Amino acid sequence: MPPKPLSFLQGMEGYITPQNKVDDDGFKYRLCYNEGAYGPSVRALEAAKAALAQSHRYPDINYTDLRKAIASKYTLDASRIVCGVGSDELITVLVNGYVKEGDEVIISKYGFSLYEVATKLVGGKPVFVPENDLRMDLNAMLKAVTKKTRMVFIANPNNPTGDCITRSDINAFLRELPPDILFVYDSAYAEYIDDEDYSDGFEFVGEEGRVVVLRTFSKIYGLGGLRVGYSYASRAVTECMNIVRKPFNVSQVGQAAAIAALGDDDFVKKSRTHNVIWRENLFNALIEFGTRPYDSKGNFVLTRFKSSEQAASMFAHLKSNSILVRPMAGYGLPDCLRFTVGQEQEMLALFAAFKNFNWN
Ligand SMILES: Cc1ncc(COP(=O)(O)O)c(C=O)c1O
Incomplete structure (x- = not known):
């Protein structure tokens, strides 16, 4: 008999559950991990x-x-x-x-x-x-x-x-x-x-x-x-x-x-200003397309779709546009997705993909 893990670990899910796992290889735009938009200074x-x-x-x-x-x-x-x-x-x-x-x-x-x-x-x-x-x-x-x-x-x-x-x-x-x-x-x-x-x-x-x-x-x-x-x-x-x-x-x-x-205060200031502007743009776009975004103070916005199916098809649609966002089923919110505020061109690519999506 192979050794058994501790009893309370048996059947437990770790951080990297199938629902949480994002296959992040090869995507052009990674808006799934709340990484700083500008990368390192x-x-x-x-x-x-x-x-x-x-x-x-x-x-x-x-x-x-x-x-x-x-x-x-x-x-x-x-x-x-x-x-x-x-x-x-x-x-x-x-x-x-x-x-x-x-x-x-x-x-x-x-x-x-x-x-x-x-x-x-x-x-x-x-x-x-x-x-x-x-x-x-x-x-x-x-x-x-x-x-x-x-x-x-x-x-x-x-x-x-x-x-x-x-x-x-x-x-x-x-x-x-x-x-x-x-x-x-x-x-x-x-x-x-x-x-x-x-x-x-x-x-x-x-x-x-x-x-x-x-x-x-x-x-x-x-x-x-x-x-x-x-x-x-x-x-x-x-x-x-x-x-x-x-x-x-x-x-x-x-x-x-x-x-x-x-020691790089200018970089932080620039990043904060960028975040405020593009988080608001993202928030407004999410409203415009009929989803229900939640106010956020971070570098991300969570939004609720009409249904779990719509959230799943948006996730798939964005993937096909080389944009990776965060699915929320692992949190028990299958009708939601979370979007990280990225660089300007990433956000524009995201908004363009919103436009091409079949919202019906
Ligand atoms: C609220 C919160 N705490 C902690 C972390 C972990 O950050 P790290 O381990 O990269 O410092 C994260 C990362 O997403 C987070 O959102």
Whole structure:
């Protein structure tokens, strides 16, 4: 008899389910992963190339310069930053550090799907809280707390819905959340937002508190392929994460590119402006063609089609036009598709394909 995986893993679906899997080879336009429209900045790319020459060396195990650069940009305590192989790794690090078999983790119904997968991988129980028309319901999340709750995840803005919660609502939520529950505030798309009432989350993190902020270089900085994310947390949580994370997790190339990217404010500003303009154009086009797009603060828009069949034929139609978008059946939203805001020519190709589609 071949060895069996742990009982709670049997029959479980991972992140890469057949429904989630996008066959992404050979497409001209990739509007399926919420990658930064402009790719990496020239400065980040140059730094990455220079770092390649040191490929025989293990990277700095503590990514000291990267932590310093992040701390100085946002006025943070560098010793409470942990870097990871994308923020993906840090999600699993947190779950591994705090959740055991049978523990509950609260996730909004359409929260980022890795929260569920990471929870199940340790035998934890994801508790899904219904949303109001794809908007997160913080009161319902509070009501879902039980004695077994160990962690709450919120992506703000949320992927795939684009929903965004204000600073004051997060503060009110935190006042009610029992202090022994870890609150993971994932602001992967924070750089796209320039609103007064939005918080990237650092202000919620106390030296002794239970809030963890997750950030990434995969989105506006266009470094998804180099896999660099980071967290900011209290001393105790940071200590735990450093025990759980892998040594040498972030490559030297990734560290160097991320440092250079952080210093390139013009690139970020340009990307943010581009995103605001083309996200609005995308939103309006989706309305014009009779779909129901949801307000989004990220670099993507989720829209609802007349039916699952229409969403599926749009997906196939776009594929035949070499445009790949994100199917949503894996999230239980088969009548929806998510579109990443790409470069101008990508968006124009998308709009042209909308025009050629048989909407009846
Ligand atoms: C909300 C959210 N969190 C985390 C991630 C993971 O990003 P990465 O692992 O590339 O840093 C993503 C990626 O799509 C995301 O949308």
